[in-house]
Amino acid sequence: MKNTFLALALLLMISAFTSCVVMSPKKYKALLASKDSLYSVNNEQQVKIENLESEAKKLKKDTTLMAEELRNLQGRYNDVDANYAKLKSNTSTEINKLSGDLAAREKRLKEVEEVLRKRDAATNLLKEKLQQALLGFAKNGLTVEIKNGKVYVSLMDKLLFPSGSIIIDEKGKQALTQLAKVLKEQPEINIAVEGHTDNQKVNNLGQIKDNWDLSVLRSTSVVRFLTEQEKVESVRMTATGKGEFQPLGPNNSTEARSKNRRIEIVLSPKLDELYNLIK
Structure with missing residues (x-):
């Protein structure tokens, strides 16, 4: 570009000399001014060209860097996209599994309920049947109630035993006979007989050493009567003694101690079906 401008200036000068052998000072000065102007324009254009070349190099470098960054970003995007697809697939599988587990649990819950x-x-x-069968003994200290899904038939000791004795009296046998009639109609019911005493110390009762002995021996007397006399299946029966340690209330009066001295017959349905469900 610089050579082009020089050639053009030289051409103008040659043209001026050839066209006019004798040149006036005014034309000569004008010619020199034109030459200087061309040099100035040439220099300005040269600076612009150099600036453009520098900018072009920078743009080329930036383009190369941006292309490299774009490739890196595309690679990272591909990795993220692949991971997302994998995660989505795993999540879908997990959701399906959880849905299946939840459906199975809901079915199991309904079965248990x-x-x-x-x-x-x-x-x-069973409670209603027992209350009807034992209605005549309610005034003698017999109660029937439900606790924790079980039926409790509670008989105060005065209904079953003479004071300090483990021998069931006639009134007690009558109550147990009525009870046995209902129990034999309910073969799916398990029967636990629990003996309870007050906290008064046992004295002069021969083989009975303490309240533990008294509670156990009274419960076994009831079990023997129900199984041997009334033919309730022995396999359904359990005899236990609780002594003085599960009172209904404080032993602070004669009446309160009388309520604590009792036989509790605990009747509970066989729950084999339920146990099989929750294994």
């Missing part, structure tokens, strides 16, 4: 509903219905029906 149905068994418990049947148990509660059977327990309430």
Whole structure:
């Protein structure tokens, strides 16, 4: 570009000399001014060209860097996209598994609830039957109630035993006979007989050493009567003695101690079906 401008200036000068052998000072000065102007324009254009070349190099370098960055970003995007697809697939599988587990648990819960509903219905029906069968003994200290899904038949010791004795009296046998009639109609019911005493020390009762002995021997007397005399299946029976350690209330009066001296017959439905469900 610089050579082009020089050639153009030289051409103008040659043209001026050839066209006019004798040149006036005014034209000569004008010619020199034109030459200087061309040099100035040439220099300005040269600076612009150099600036453009520098900018072009910078743009080329930036373009190369941006292309490299774009490749890196595309690679990272591909990795993220692959991971997302994998995560989505795993999440879908996990959701399906959890949904299946939840459906199975809901089904199991409904089955357990149905068994418990049947148990509660059977327990309430048993309570009603016992209350009807033992209605005549209520005034003598016999109660029937439901606690924790079980039926509790509570008989105060005065209904069953003479004071300090483990021998069931006639009135007690009558109550147990009525009880046995209901129990034999309910073969799916387990029977636990619990003996309870007050906290008064046992004195002069021969083989009975303490309240533990008294509570156990009274419960076994009831079990023997029900199994041997009334033919309730022995396999359904359990005899235990609780001594003085599970009172109904404080032993601070004669009446309160009388309530604590009792036989509790605990009747509970067999829950084999429920146990099989929750294994």
